[in-house]
Amino acid sequence: MMPQEVVLLACAAMEMGLKKLQAQAGDDYSRQRQLHGKVFRIQLSQLSWPIYLVFAKEIQVLSRYEGDVDVSLHADATTLYRVTEGANLTELIKQDKLKLEGDLNLLQSFSQYLRGIEFDFAEPISRYLGDGPTHKLISTGQQAKGMALEVLRKTRAHLGQLAVEEYRLAPHPIELIHFRDQMDDLVADTRAIEQRIAQLRDQIKP
Amino acid sequence: MSEGESRSTHFGYKTVEADKKADLVAGVFHSVAAKYDIMNDVMSFGIHRFWKRYTIEVSGARPGMKVLDLAGGTGDLTAKFSHLVGDKGEVVLADINDSMLKVGRTKLRDRGIVNNVSYVQANAEALPFPDNHFDIITIAFGLRNVTDKDAALRSMNRVLKPGGKLLVLEFSKPQHEIMRKVYDLYSFKVLPKMGELITKDADSYEYLAESIRMHPDQDTLKQMMVDAGFEQVDYTNMTDGIVALHRGYKF
Numbered sequence: 395m396m397p398q399e400v401v402l403l404a405c406a407a408m409e410m411g412l413k414k415l416q417a418q419a420g421d422d423y424s425r426q427r428q429l430h431g432k433v434f435r436i437q438l439s440q441l442s443w444p445i446y447l448v449f450a451k452e453i454q455v456l457s458r459y460e461g462d463v464d465v466s467l468h469a470d471a472t473t474l475y476r477v478t479e480g481a482n483l484t485e486l487i488k489q490d491k492l493k494l495e496g497d498l499n500l501l502q503s504f505s506q507y508l509r510g511i512e513f514d515f516a517e518p519i520s521r522y523l524g525d526g527p528t529h530k531l532i533s534t535g536q537q538a539k540g541m542a543l544e545v546l547r548k549t550r551a552h553l554g555q556l557a558v559e560e561y562r563l564a565p566h567p568i569e570l571i572h573f574r575d576q577m578d579d580l581v582a583d584t585r586a587i588e589q590r591i592a593q594l595r596d597q598i599k600p
Numbered sequence: 601m602s603e604g605e606s607r608s609t610h611f612g613y614k615t616v617e618a619d620k621k622a623d624l625v626a627g628v629f630h631s632v633a634a635k636y637d638i639m640n641d642v643m644s645f646g647i648h649r650f651w652k653r654y655t656i657e658v659s660g661a662r663p664g665m666k667v668l669d670l671a672g673g674t675g676d677l678t679a680k681f682s683h684l685v686g687d688k689g690e691v692v693l694a695d696i697n698d699s700m701l702k703v704g705r706t707k708l709r710d711r712g713i714v715n716n717v718s719y720v721q722a723n724a725e726a727l728p729f730p731d732n733h734f735d736i737i738t739i740a741f742g743l744r745n746v747t748d749k750d751a752a753l754r755s756m757n758r759v760l761k762p763g764g765k766l767l768v769l770e771f772s773k774p775q776h777e778i779m780r781k782v783y784d785l786y787s788f789k790v791l792p793k794m795g796e797l798i799t800k801d802a803d804s805y806e807y808l809a810e811s812i813r814m815h816p817d818q819d820t821l822k823q824m825m826v827d828a829g830f831e832q833v834d835y836t837n838m839t840d841g842i843v844a845l846h847r848g849y850k851f
Contacts, residue, residue, distance in 0.1 A: 402653050431663065431686055450683035451712065461662030 401443055401457045408445070409455040414518075416453065419511045423453075426507050432464040432500055439470040465500050468493035477501070478508045609747055612810030621747045622723070626697055628804045629745075633699035635799045636674050637707075642798065643791060643805075649676075651843050655738060655769050656680045658836075658847060664688040665735040668759070670724055671695055671742020675704035675717075681736075682713045692729075694722040695742075724752040729759040740769040744815045753828035760850045766830060772837070772844035773817040779840045787812065818844050 416423050423429075434447040446463070448454040469477070473491045477483065483502060486492040494501065520528040557564045565573070609618045616624060632639065640648050656677065661667060663686040669678045672693040681691045693708075695701045698721055705719050722728050724739065724746050737756050746752045756766055774780045787809040795805030816824065818835050821844075825833045830848030837844050 398654070399650060402650055402657075406649070406653060448684060450686065452683055454680070454683050456657055458657050458660075459662070460660035 397442075405445070405455045405457050409453065412447075412453040412455065415508075415511050418514060418517065419507075422507060422510055426503055428503055429500065429507070433459065433461060434501075434504070435459070435463040435466045436474070437466075437468045438474065439468070463496070465494070465496035467501065477505050610811075610814050612807045612814065618747055622696065625745045628807050629697040630699045631801050632799055632804050633674075633697070633703045636700065636703065637676075639795070639798055643794060647839060651769060651838055651845070652676050652680075652740060654836075654838060655740060655767055655845055656684070658845060659736050659738060659765070659767055661685055661689075661736055665690075666733065666761075667691045668727075668729070668734045668737045669693050670722075670727075670737060670739040670756070671745070672738075672740070673700045673704060673742070675708045677738055677740055678704070678717055679708055679711065679713055681738075682708075682717050685716060687716060689716055691717045692720055692734075693717060694720045694724075694727075696721065696723050725755055726751075727755045727759050731758055732761045733759045735761055735764045736767070737764070738767045738769065740767075741771070743768055743770050743821075744811050749816075750824060750828060753825055753830070757829045757850055762850055764850055766825070766846075766848045766850070768821065768825070768846040768848075769843065770821070770846070771812040771815060772821070772841055775837060775841040779842070783842060818846075821846055 429449045432449050434449075436445045436447065438445070443457050446454075446456040446459040448456065448459070467474075469486075469492045473481075473486060476486070477492070483492070483494075483498060483505070487494055516528050516532050519531065523531065554564075558566050608615050609621050610616070611621050611624050629636075659667075659681075661681055661684040663684070665685045666689065667681045667685060669675070669681060669691060672678050672695055675693055678691050678693040681689075685691060693701070693704055695704070701719055701721055708714070708717060720728065724742070725748050737760055739756070743749055743752065753766075760766060774783050791809055792802040792806045795808075796802040799805075815821075818837065818841065822833050822835055825846060825848045829850065831851050833846065833848040835844045835846040
């Protein structure tokens with residue numbers, strides 16, 4: 395029973411997530427008319443069971459389904475993530491990362507739908523905190539994120555300088571270019587000698 | 601069991617006249633209808649959602665099917681079925697208790713589930729539907745409260761299409777002694793107190809605990825379904841048998 399319960403819990407969690415997204419997206423989902431009434435079967439290589447997405451008024455997530463399936467998809471989780479991020483489907487299919495049976499357009503419109511949703515954290519939080527504090531919280535969060543990124547960028551630059559200038563562990567970019575130029579020269583010289591040797595050999599041989 | 605010949609039946613641990621049981625059960629559900637959902641979540645720690653979700657998956661509902669959600673109460677299963685059978689399908693939410701039916705209808709309408717759901721107040725023992733009408737019948741936590749369970753099962757068999765299936769989700773007998781002890785302690789000591797706190801109605805929840813104990817165990821119910829004419833009857837225990845899902849087909 396244990397794995398069965400895990401499966402059910404996972405399906406329930408996905409369904410909740412999709413429902414929240416749907417609520418966020420307003421009527422985006424209703425606009426994806428061609429999806430309605432369709433059934434996707436997604437088999438992730440990491441999971442032992444398939445996931446069925448039934449596009450009803452609310453998207454239903456099941457682990458078993460006996461009806462007809464419109465799109466059947468076989469991929470690993472990272473590929474699927476790239477699909478939701480809008481990667482080129484035909485390219486993925488060509489690389490054999492994605493096995494697809496059924497209508498490609500349906501998958502594309504689902505991927506488009508997922509990409510179109512921008513999750514707005516402020517909306518659900520504001521219901522509990524009120525508008526003012528939420529705005530404060532979100533903008534502070536954004537500032538903190540900006541500051542953290544800036545610190546990260548500075549640290550990286552600083553470490554680079556330290557390695558190149560101070561301890562001379564790594565070469566300076568100009569040194570590297572100079573080295574590559576020397577390498578090119580060396581390659582050209584070697585080729586010239588090679589040719590010269592070949593010529594001389596031809597002369598020796600009658 | 602005492603129902604049938606002696607014209608008396610059990611109401612929890614009490615013995616009452618058979619024709620009174622329906623009214624007594626009705627009394628219980630009239631009094632809990634308004635807070636039924638919240639009580640379900642609190643009492644089962646939300647596990648009832650698992651049980652129902654599993655039932656939905658086993659049902660194999662698909663677009664165009666006709667589904668009867670018997671004793672559907674506040675419509676948890678109906679909502680799911682409504683999504684799965686689509687516009688071409690049909691879901692009938694039937695309950696003997698009009699309070700529960702009203703709560704269910706209001707809830708579903710508020711969630712925008714209207715087009716393929718209809719509501720019928722019906723007694724499971726004499727279902728007001730034509731023969732061979734439904735693809736799936738579910739009765740979740742309802743069979744326990746029916747006075748004549750055999751008649752109810754026969755009636756369900758009648759309205760089911762050949763090839764259709766019946767799913768009975770009902771409390772049953774825990775499989776291990778420890779679980780049984782914990783479960784007894786919980787349902788006889790804790791539950792009525794919780795009922796008192798939340799719905800100010802300890803008696804109804806005492807009835808709940810007692811009626812669960814009086815309900816036939818897994819194998820007895822399986823035999824009852826076979827006797828009523830169902831085939832390929834099997835059951836799955838959930839949460840160590842506190843709840844069992846029985847499945848039977850009509851061919």
